[in-house]
Amino acid sequence: MNDKTELTEEDKSLLLNHDYDGIQEFDYPLPNWWKLSFVLTVIFSVPYAIYYLAMGGPTLNDELIQDMASLNKVRTAYAVKMAKFDTDAYSAFEGPEGIALGAVVYEDNCLSCHEEKGKGDIGPNLTDAYWIHAKGTASTVYEVVLNGREDKGMPTWKEDLTKDEILQVVSYLMSIKNTNVEGGKEQQGLLIK
Ligand code: HEC
Structure with missing residues (x-):
């Protein structure tokens, strides 16, 4: 495979300064779309946490009770039909x-x-x-x-x-x-x- 001497100058600048039994790795930056999605999840988490933790948003149990109630309505209607x-x-x-x-x-x-x-x-x-x-x-x-x-x-x-x-x-x-x-x-x- 490629010898270290064949690396371009740019490659070398990305090479991390450590060596494991002759294996080295590049330090490529994370892609921008990835960083952006990370930032968006952090921004999203703030109103989410406020709504569910402080403003009385429904708990999983509340949602289950609501879902079961509407499911039972559908079931009863079907049974009647x-x-x-x-x-x-x-x-x-x-x-x-x-x-x-x-x-x-x-x-x-x-x-x-x-x-x-x-x-x-x-x-x-x-x-x-x-x-x-x-x-x-x-x-x-x-x-x-x-x-x-x-x-x-x-x-x-x-x-x-x-x-x-x-x-x-x-x-x-x-x-x-x-x-x-x-x-x-x-x-x-x-x-x-
Ligand atoms: C576990 C056994 C079992 C299975 C499975 C079963 N049946 Fe029956 N079925 C009976 C028995 C026993 C009776 C009679 C009850 C009695 O003696 O009063 C009966 C009665 C009936 C009757 C009324 C007959 C009459 O003389 O009025 C109908 C119609 C009928 N079954 C249809 C079905 C259909 C259709 C299925 C499948 C979707 C089915 N059965 C599956 C045991 C079964």
Whole structure:
């Protein structure tokens, strides 16, 4: 590599006056943008400290409480919106595409208890005309899926699935209703024609 003798006069003027086992270093000045940003942070810190330390600016905890309050407002509004069966939104999922989306939601979340094609196991057979809680219609099935029947082993889904996902899985259930799949679980509930 470069020998020390190849350094220009300017290089040499920047060379620091120390030597570690033959290794020397240059003393380049910090770039101006860096110095400027440092000065700006120092200037910024003065009103910042006055506001937060002396003028009663919100603490992290205050900000958390405010954020949680507005988050809860959004959550409540969403829960209220979700509780109502949205006919318009549902109609968008009634076709084959919506049913296919619903089949995926079903496989991921419901299959473990309601088994393949809805034939039933831990949960009831969803392919017959007998219903325990729902009345066989999209809106009543929606309500059961949304709120669950936790005391009877059917989980609530409003926390884990979006409104659209529930509407899709309802559309899927409507498509398998009354298909009386082979090997299905015995009838439970009331016959709804
Ligand atoms: C942990 C097991 C379990 C899972 C997972 C589960 N269910 Fe259920 N489900 C049940 C049980 C048990 C019942 C019946 C409760 C009873 O006997 O009163 C039920 C009932 C239902 C009913 C009402 C049937 C009727 O006859 O009125 C519907 C609809 C339903 N489940 C849909 C779903 C959907 C959709 C999913 C997935 C998003 C799902 N379930 C996931 C256990 C489950």
